Amino acid sequence: METLIPILIAIVVFAFQAYANFQKEQEKARKRNFGQPPLPEENAKRPVDVSPKEMTVEQRPSTRHPAFENYSGAIDADEVKRVRKARQQRTVQRLEVMEDTAAGAFGNERDFDLRDAIIKSAILERPYQ
Structure with missing residues (x-):
């Protein structure tokens, strides 16, 4: 104690x-005064703001680039119709191909084997050893 x-x-x-x-x-x-900066010293050297002499810069017109390389002339209305028709045919062909592949993937329901699916499901769901 x-x-x-x-x-x-x-x-x-x-x-x-x-x-x-x-x-x-x-x-x-x-x-301490945090809000006020310290007063500058009387004999401190300060940088003098020297404004640069006015420089004359020549304004050059910017070079224009043409929107296209060469002009082949006016397009005929027949040519426009022909191009539109060709484009439409290509889109129709693409749609037909897409429909064929979609029907092929889901149309063959006989390929599904329920027994095999149950076995694979049981294998995946069994505990890891």
Whole structure:
């Protein structure tokens, strides 16, 4: 018990010193002005804003690039009709091919084997060992 008293006194003194130092730092922080920048020194060298002399720049017209390389002349209405018809035929052919592949994928329902599907499902759902 006698050795405990000096230890407690040392802890109390240490806590009091820490609190006193904390209070000193708080007072210093209150005295500081964070919002205002420090005042400039009177003898400090400041950079002089030297405006460059006016430079004359010649405005050159930008070179124009033609929208197309060469002009082949006016397009006839017959040629326009022919191109549209060819484009329409290609889209119809694509649709026919897409319909054939869709019918081929889902049309053969006889290929489905229920027994095989159940076996594979059981294999996939069994616990990993």
